[in-house]
Amino acid sequence: MSADAPLIACAGLTKRFGRRQVLGPVDLALHAGDRLALLGPNGAGKTTLLSLLAGSAEPSEGSVQRPDLREIGVVPQRLALYRRLSARENLELFARLARVPEPEAELAELAAAVALGDALDRPVERLSLGQAQRVNVAIGLLGRPRVVLLDEPTAALDPGHRLALWSMLERVNERGGAFAFATQNVEEARLAADRVLVLVDGRAAYAGPQEAFWQEAGAADAAGGHERAFVAFVERTRSAA
């Protein structure tokens, strides 16, 4: 793979459930250092797109060019943890299953990053949602993947832990990787991403640099800032369709 080749890319990606098309066609490419926010109203197809990129689902049409699955870290929207195992046991289990090269060192690093303290040895079912979500994210980062795909990763996190999460993801960029995350939070997209892909009813309404998107959306003119501008953009897109 050349230096400017995308780490992960898709072309004409489409997903249908029966006759109903829920996504596409979508073209996308993530390069080293990219931080992509997937924005869109509920049901826009953000989770479906992440699943197709991750290889968890098969597209109806189009193709995905991706690295080895072990180089893709996935953080699902809903917790993907064994509730009766401790946070540490969850991390250890998935690290050993994934044959992480230096599990002890990486577990120590991730344990420090999730900052659970004594709670690390507590069953997940006895952790707060925010604590559990940090473990959920940490497992997605096991094996130092080059591409990380996250579905609304900060939904249950307080501001302090949100910042800690973005710091963890910055390390992915520092290693020459890229990440993409789905979110409903416009401010978070502005903070953590440099590119956005806006999905409206399964179709890509915008894909490009963030600053350009907000200009196109008229955020500077909109009373109420970026959020109101985003809602107006979605409505305009639907009207035009």
Place this chain on the structure above:
Amino acid sequence: MSRFALLLRKDLLLLARSRPLLAVLIVYPLVLSLLVGGLLGGQGGRPRVAFVNEDDIPNVVHIGDRSFDFGRIVRQAGKRVELVNLTLPRARRALDDGDVVAVIIVPRGFIAELSSLIASPEVELLTNRNAYEERILRETQAFVYTLNSEVQTEYIRSNSHFLDVLVSGGTARALGRTYHVLGLDATRKRIQAVEAGLPSDSPARAQLDSVTAFAVQASAALGLAHQALAATAHPIGLVQRSTRGRSYLLGSQVQSYGLAISLAFVTLLLGAAVLTLERDENVLARLLRSGAGPALLLAEKIALCAIVGCVLGLLLALGFGVAAEISSSGAAWARIPLLLVPLAATGAAFGALGCAVGAATRDLRASSLVGVALVTPIVLVGLVPRQVSPLAADISELLPFAPATRAFGAALFDAAPLSTALAGSGHLLWLAAALGAASLGLFRRFAR
């Protein structure tokens, strides 16, 4: 540690930490052992048998000049079975209704026929098909044997008395008349007295001596005949002693079915639950991404069911053993290690079926419901004897229940258990492989 071992360790850890499930897995065999113990103990109880005395036989029966205690014989039989005096119609109804397990009929004219000494009177036994059938037949045979023996003893005693009277003299009654008999001993003494009064050179002395010698020889011979008569009546003496041997029929069935039913329910539902749990915990995609592919995941779940089946089955077998010891029917302790392979194979087969259910259903509640709905007819069809429905028996061979009961029965009770138990286990492992392949297909179709 291999991925397989990591997953197995994780599932065992989750099982150990799931207190309600663990409690069920411990309490279930205990409760079942108590139930089976009750059944085994029940074998030692007295089944109800109707006694129809159509000849109105009194407690003491007189045949000719002799009498014997018929009431005592009936009371003796009543120690082993609960004899209920009924009329014939009521007894038949009770048998049809299952209130009694058999009817013993002493027909009208029984005593008259017995007294005639021309034909043997008959006692009739009615039974329906039940677990006690064999035992009741044995009890009735014992009853008739005792009756025969008692009558025979009375005749022998009477005939011995005649012999005694012939030797020693006395009174005897026969055919309604009383006879006074001098007896050989008295005859000899009288001859000797007469001989003493004769002159020493009397020729009659030699004749009287020969008569006296005959009386002595006859006395001795009749004395021997007395013993020979008693010996002929009882050529082989039988001394009954209580033993602690297992009661084969019901014991083997109850224990084999108990094991098979328990494992069927527990391992099928466990297989369904552990696979569905991965989806309920939302970790399925993460596991697959971590290199735990569908085949590995299913093989691990099936192995887990085999292990749980083994442990649960051994606990049950030990429980049954204790129950059998308590009920005095005796436990097959030495046979328990032979159960290991059939137990593991049964757990694997039902576990694989459970995995198929888990792969095809969406959540834990649905998989539990489908699991119960599936296991119940499997058990029921496995309980139908081949004589009743060959089709049901053929279907059972394609499901794990029938081979499991066969393998358990062989391991615990067959005289040569290895071949049958291993054949049954092989059958179960073949089913486990086939059902595992079906689970894999369903998993690939529905679970991802």
